[in-house]
Amino acid sequence: MADARVDTRVPVTVLTGFLGSGKTTLLNRILTENHGKKLAVIENEFGEVGVDDALITRRFDTQEEIFEMNNGCICCTVRGDLIRILGKLLKRKEKLDGILIETTGLADPAPVAQTFFMDESMKEFARLDGIITLVDAKHITQHLDEEKPEGAENEAVEQVVFADRLLLNKTDLLSEDELAAVERRLRAINKVAPITRCQNAVVPIESVLDVHAFDLDRILSIDPSFLEDGEHEHDQRITSIGFEKEGDLDMDKLNAWISKLLQQRGVDIYRMKGVLSIRGSDDKYAFHAVHMLFSGETIEAWGEAPRVNKLIVIGKNLPRDEIVNAFNACFAEPTPM
Numbered sequence: 499m500a501d502a503r504v505d506t507r508v509p510v511t512v513l514t515g516f517l518g519s520g521k522t523t524l525l526n527r528i529l530t531e532n533h534g535k536k537l538a539v540i541e542n543e544f545g546e547v548g549v550d551d552a553l554i555t556r557r558f559d560t561q562e563e564i565f566e567m568n569n570g571c572i573c574c575t576v577r578g579d580l581i582r583i584l585g586k587l588l589k590r591k592e593k594l595d596g597i598l599i600e601t602t603g604l605a606d607p608a609p610v611a612q613t614f615f616m617d618e619s620m621k622e623f624a625r626l627d628g629i630i631t632l633v634d635a636k637h638i639t640q641h642l643d644e645e646k647p648e649g650a651e652n653e654a655v656e657q658v659v660f661a662d663r664l665l666l667n668k669t670d671l672l673s674e675d676e677l678a679a680v681e682r683r684l685r686a687i688n689k690v691a692p693i694t695r696c697q698n699a700v701v702p703i704e705s706v707l708d709v710h711a712f713d714l715d716r717i718l719s720i721d722p723s724f725l726e727d728g729e730h731e732h733d734q735r736i737t738s739i740g741f742e743k744e745g746d747l748d749m750d751k752l753n754a755w756i757s758k759l760l761q762q763r764g765v766d767i768y769r770m771k772g773v774l775s776i777r778g779s780d781d782k783y784a785f786h787a788v789h790m791l792f793s794g795e796t797i798e799a800w801g802e803a804p805r806v807n808k809l810i811v812i813g814k815n816l817p818r819d820e821i822v823n824a825f826n827a828c829f830a831e832p833t834p835m
């Protein structure tokens with residue numbers, strides 16, 4: 499095993515955690531904080547339409563390069579793309595202080611981690627530094643408890659099992675007793691990863707980057723077949739509906755639809771996120787929902803950019819036609835001349 503003190507390979511951090519747990523919030527902090535590191539970020543999103551690009555905040559003097567991988571899930575279909583991007587990055591490894599991979603909220607981190615032990619050039623140039631798992635304190639228990647169809651894995655459990663660091667985020671939404679109960683639950687699944695409580699993913703950057711936390715022996719003791727290329731299956735009931743549509747939305751209609759949708763189907767709607775164009779506003783409106791909790795805020799001005807609404811809905815047994823029709827009905831009527 500390489501000695502950490504003289505190891506010059508590029509450290510790779512895998513940022514994982516269920517949908518809406520706070521991965522992009524943490525990534526934005528890393529990208530906007532002045533830590534002096536030159537990082538490359540690989541972003542993978544679940545869903546038909548990519549929204550994260552518009553939600554990622556970049557510093558003006560940004561040192562980071564961001565690669566989007568939106569044609570499939572990083573742990574299955576686009577692993578080939580991941581290996582190609584990593585291959586390109588590692589050719590100029592002298593210029594890099596680290597690589598950060600944000601998985602989708604529905605990814606199994608194990609096959610992503612495995613990538614760094616599979617091929618010789620990867621092993622030579624990169625070292626898996628740690629798997630950092632964001633945990634949504636409010637919703638994790640229901641995800642851990644969720645019954646999955648025969649053969650399908652529970653990604654929320656996998657993300658906790660393989661974590662080298664657990665960031666228990668959204669502590670503002672639970673009482674002290676509830677938080678302690680969640681911590682006990684996490685500890686029962688993962689005996690060793692330090693658990694750090696946080697809000698808005700505020701943790702010292704040095705506690706997540708370059709921490710030398712990944713331990714192959716521990717992983718092999720949990721999953722002896724970790725280094726073999728095994729198959730895994732996701733819950734096929736979970737799908738996404740994506741919108742990419744020009745025009746202005748009527749805020750009242752939008753609010754009424756979202757409130758009704760989340761009241762009726764909030765248990766099965768894991769995540770909604772979007773950047774929307776609202777009639778009468780010059781600014782982009784960023785919208786987030788995680789189950790029944792939703793929020794929105796104006797972000798930057800549209801300026802010259804085309805006012806295209808991007809919205810993604812991710813959930814279980816989604817009624818596609820109903821959701822598509824209801825969203826389309828939220829557009830503002832054209833103003834009479």
Ligand SMILES: Nc1nc2c(ncn2[C@@H]2O[C@H](COP(=O)(O)OP(=O)(O)OP(=O)(O)O)[C@@H](O)[C@H]2O)c(=O)[nH]1
Nearest residue numbers: 516517518519520521522523603667668697698786
């Ligand atoms: N109340 C509360 N909300 C939070 C906290 N941290 C993040 N959020 C909100 O939770 C929502 C989801 O956060 P993201 O960072 O986008 O989550 P994510 O893990 O990247 O989500 P996906 O990319 O969909 O998997 C956003 O509305 C955040 O503002 C927190 O500590 N408390």
